[in-house]
Amino acid sequence: xxxEINTNVVTEQTVSQQATVExxxxxxxxxxxxYENCSYSKLGVYEDCPFKFKLRYIDKHYVNSDSIAxxxxxxxxxxxxxxxxxxxxxxxxxxxxxxxxxxxxxTKLQGKYYTTWYDLDKTNRTYEQKKWLYLDQMIHKLxxxxxxxxxxxxxxxxxxxxxxxxxxxxFKGSIDRVLYDDVLKKYIIMDIKSWPTINGKGDELITSLxxxxxxxxxxxxxxxxxxxxxxxxxxxxxxxxxxNPEFGLPGIYQSGTKGFMKRAFAKIDKILTAIENxxxxxxxxxxxxxxxxxxxxPNQTEEGKRLCxxxxxxxxQNPTFEVxxxxxxxxxxxxxxxxxxxxxxGER
Numbered sequence: 001x002x003x004e005i006n007t008n009v010v011t012e013q014t015v016s017q018q019a020t021v022e023x024x025x026x027x028x029x030x031x032x033x034x035y036e037n038c039s040y041s042k043l044g045v046y047e048d049c050p051f052k053f054k055l056r057y058i059d060k061h062y063v064n065s066d067s068i069a070x071x072x073x074x075x076x077x078x079x080x081x082x083x084x085x086x087x088x089x090x091x092x093x094x095x096x097x098x099x100x101x102x103x104x105x106x107t108k109l110q111g112k113y114y115t116t117w118y119d120l121d122k123t124n125r126t127y128e129q130k131k132w133l134y135l136d137q138m139i140h141k142l143x144x145x146x147x148x149x150x151x152x153x154x155x156x157x158x159x160x161x162x163x164x165x166x167x168x169x170x171f172k173g174s175i176d177r178v179l180y181d182d183v184l185k186k187y188i189i190m191d192i193k194s195w196p197t198i199n200g201k202g203d204e205l206i207t208s209l210x211x212x213x214x215x216x217x218x219x220x221x222x223x224x225x226x227x228x229x230x231x232x233x234x235x236x237x238x239x240x241x242x243x244n245p246e247f248g249l250p251g252i253y254q255s256g257t258k259g260f261m262k263r264a265f266a267k268i269d270k271i272l273t274a275i276e277n278x279x280x281x282x283x284x285x286x287x288x289x290x291x292x293x294x295x296x297x298p299n300q301t302e303e304g305k306r307l308c309x310x311x312x313x314x315x316x317q318n319p320t321f322e323v324x325x326x327x328x329x330x331x332x333x334x335x336x337x338x339x340x341x342x343x344x345x346g347e348r
Contacts (some may be wrong), residue, residue, distance in 0.1 A: 006159045023165060031089065033167070035164055036169050038171055040171070043271050047271065049287070063303045065304070067192065067290060068109065068112075071105075071109050072109060072130075072194055073192075075105040075106065076134060079134075080142065080177070083142055084157035084177055087143065087146065095139065109127075126291070127245075134236055138237070138253075141236060142177075144249065145247055145249055151182045152180055152182075152188070155179060155180050156175075156177075156178045157176065160172075162217060177190040184230075185228070193234070202264040205254075206257050207256070207260045207263045207267060208255045208260070208264065211255050211264075212261055212268070215231065215261065217264075230254065230256075232254050232255060233252070233255055238250060282327070282328075285321070286312060286314040287312075288314065294311045296311065307343040309325040309336050310323065310324065310327050311325075
């Protein structure tokens with residue numbers, strides 16, 4: 001009589017042996033280098049104010065600095081992501097559900113920031129007005145774009161990117177929207193901004209650090225040439241109603257003039273070198289008003305207080321560029337900060 005084989009035992013042994021082999025192979029793999037996390041937004045903070053960069057990223061004073069502008073833009077990003085994913089999947093966009101969720105987000109935001117909800121921005125519009133602009137018109141922008149330019153198709157929304165710079169700095173993030181043009185044979189990277197106007201954003205249109213990182217990372221991940229990518233900003237709240245002739249819609253702006261990749265990475269290297277050299281001289285201006293470390297910020301939290309005595313006095317009600325308690329070196333900072341806030345850390 002043929003002896004039966006205990007297949008259960010054999011299977012368990014095989015699995016055990018396979019697991020041992022895989023574990024051994026995993027141990028033999030060279031460890032991935034430990035990179036320093038970086039991002040274009042970090043570099044942007046350094047450009048705005050090197051001392052703010054130091055407080056946040058070197059001294060680890062992580063403060064919840066969410067603002068009404070940030071939250072307002074995030075709600076639109078979520079809606080746009082849902083719309084793009086529906087289109088990519090070939091599904092009908094459920095606008096009633098997306099609009100309902102957007103209104104819920106807006107109601108929460110209005111309740112939290114009720115004191116500034118009806119403040120006029122630089123284009124003389126309130127958040128309430130921009131909310132209805134988006135709901136009534138701009139929420140349909142992507143679908144309309146695809147209908148009038150059928151060569152475009154959605155590749156993805158919130159597409160993750162990963163790029164190691166100089167074998168030291170790791171850039172990670174996600175691209176808001178990626179399209180492909182079957183006629184031009186080009187990928188289109190779009191970043192959605194809640195800016196009320198493109199005015200004053202010349203640097204972003206000429207040499208965007210953000211788009212430089214996106215382009216390099218996306219090209220490397222997909223094994224394509226960087227020249228096969230075109231970058232655009234999409235401004236759903238843009239006050240300018242002038243039609244972009246290329247897309248037949250307002251609020252779309254190409255970014256990155258000729259040679260911008262070379263310029264952008266030269267700028268990135270310059271900033272990284274300055275950080276490595278501990279160059280943290282503060283820079284003041286009207287942006288101080290929204291800084292989490294500035295006393296004039298109406299939404300400043302306790303964690304951000306008593307850390308920076310040098311700031312611009314500009315506010316919406318008092319648009320002055322006078323400054324308080326100027327310092328340029330870290331030694332001066334220690335002395336002035338102690339004098340201004342008191343040795344015990346209490347405000348005067």
